[in-house]
Amino acid sequence: MRVLISGASVAGPVLAYWLHRYGFECTVLERAPALRKTGGHAVDLLHPAMDIIERMGLREEVLAKTTGTESLTLEREGSTPIDIDISRILGPASENHAEVMRDDLGEIFYDATRAHVEYVFGDSIATLEQHPTHVHVTFDHGDPRDFDLVIGADGLHSNTRRIVFGDESQFAHFIGGYLSVLTVPNHLDLSKRMVSLAAPGRTVGLYSADRADDARAIFLFRSENRLDYHHRDTDRQKELLRAAFADIGWEVPRLLAELDHTPAFYFDEITQLRMDHWSRGRVGLVGDAAYSPGPAIGGSTSLAVVGAYVLAGELATAWPDHERGFTAYERELADYVERSRTFARRMAKQLIPDTAGKVWLLAQVTRLVGSLPAGVARVLSRLDTGGLRVHDEVRLKDYPALIGPRG
Ligand SMILES: Cc1cc2nc3c(=O)[nH]c(=O)nc-3n(C[C@H](O)[C@H](O)[C@H](O)COP(=O)(O)OP(=O)(O)OC[C@H]3O[C@@H](n4cnc5c(N)ncnc54)[C@H](O)[C@@H]3O)c2cc1C
Structure with a gap:
């Protein structure tokens, strides 16, 4: 029962954790040369994900790393800013919520699994050849190996999905917006507070995290049509971002000036991933690779945690009938995925008001x-x-009969 999991961020290590507890041998492959520790962006863990984290015995570790953001200041050009306690918004929507930096979360999951799971950094799957009893895998660097199953947990632009299912354009549905995040100095000395400015079709947010020296600036903007750029052409992406926010005042000119110095820059379309099936033969997908409802708008981190937990439970329940396991995984998760998509489309509209x-x-x-x-x-x-209650309303299935002694 050897499983190769591509991607060591959220879904990959959570899947490895549960598969290991059910007696599978896991190898997690990560393209980056080492675990990312730069912080990344803040992600939300809502009720079902926190429940799974508790079952993994990691609740205290996660709570110790929360960003600490307590209030939001909504800035308005020419008007008085409005302050709001974030718990007044999130409290009623999700009773069990934590915000953490994604790389901190990845590190917690990595530490919880590294003793029992083989991690290989700095490599990527080159080819996958499916046989009746196994998958033959070749890598960009390492020697070829055989596995019983291969799971792609390699994110929105999944390499595993491209190899097995074909080009991403078949599955990515543009929902009319762009997202950019850059690391900037914390010049407003933000602590426990996020500041945000909304203008028609554009929203900017700025936040820091407890224990962090720097801050993140997040830009969201609408566009009816897809913009013309190559995903590796960061100069062009920065040009598009500058153009979209050129006429906005407040802190925006200063933040845009940081584009020339920022150590970390992210720019992407806000797309939803929609596939008819999340597996083919012995290869499956989990997390953003299979069903991202859209970055930063749809609670996709919680969905990735829940998806990994359910996939592990269903594969173990059905083993050795992996096809039955994959089918049950789709059935269990379909409703949550669909409701997350609806919620994300609504959030995109609310977060970037168009008029x-x-x-x-x-x-x-x-x-x-x-x-x-x-x-x-x-x-x-x-x-x-x-809509956030979509997450709170998820009822997790128990797979207790599968769990042996922890070790
Ligand atoms: C800017 C931004 C802001 C976001 N804000 C939020 C938020 O506020 N709330 C929220 O819930 N979610 C948010 N998200 C989404 C959240 O980050 C993802 O939903 C979550 O990380 C999904 O986890 P994942 O493990 O499926 O994929 P990812 O976290 O994308 O991880 C994929 C992993 O696979 C690795 N990989 C990629 N290619 C290969 C390859 N060829 N071989 C091996 N490894 C590979 C990557 O390096 C990465 O480690 C945001 C995302 C972005 C980009």
Whole structure:
């Protein structure tokens, strides 16, 4: 029962953790030369993911690494900023929530699995050849090896998916926006606070994390049509970002000036991944590689954690009938994935209001939630963030009969 998992971020190590507990031997392959420790961006762990993390015995480790963001200041050009306690928005929507930097989360999962799982860094799958009893894998650098199963946990632009299912363009559905994140100095000295400015079709956010010296600037903007650039051409991407925010004041000119110095720059379309099936033969997909509802808008980290847990449980339950396991995994997760997509499309609209009227409305709702007594605010913000309850409503299946002694 040898399983190769491509990708050592969120879904990959969680899958390896549970498969190991069910008696599988796992190898996790990561293209990066070492575990990323630069912080990345903040991600949300909502109720079902926190529940799984608790079952993994990692709740305290995760809570010790939360970003500590407690309040949001909504800036408005020419008007007074509005402050709001974030728990007034998230509290009613998810009772069990933690925000952590993705690389911290990856490190926690890596530390929890490294003693029992083989990790190979700095390599990538080159070819996959499926046989009735195994998959023959060749790598860019290492020697060829055979595995019973191969799982792609290698993110939105999955290499495993490309090799087995073909070009990404068949599955990626553009939902009308772009996302960029850069690492910048924490010149506003932000601590426990995120500041954000919304203008028609454009939103900027700036936050830091406890224990971090720097900050992240996140830019979201709408575009009816797909922009013309190559995914490796960062100069062109920076040019597009500058053009999209050229007429915005506040901190934006200073943040855009950081484009010339930033040590970390990310730019991507906001797309949803939609596939008819998440496996073919002995190769399956998990997390963003299979069903990303869109980065930064749809609770995709929680979906990746839940997906990995369910895939491991269903494969182990059905073993050695992997096809039955993959089918059960799709059945178990389909509704959560579909609801996450709907929620993400709605969030994209709310996070990047397209007209001056909707920007005004966002400010009014924020102000109202911030100024009302807590109970009333909870009811009101439930109306607006009710979609987040998609995550809280997930009921996790138990696979207790599979779990042997931990070790
Ligand atoms: C800018 C940004 C902001 C985001 N904000 C949020 C948020 O606020 N809330 C939220 O819930 N989610 C957010 N997300 C999404 C979140 O990061 C992902 O949903 C989550 O990390 C998915 O985990 P994953 O393990 O499926 O994939 P990923 O985290 O993408 O990991 C894929 C891994 O595979 C590796 N890899 C890639 N190619 C190969 C290869 N050829 N061979 C081997 N390894 C490979 C990568 O290096 C990486 O380690 C955001 C994403 C981005 C990009």
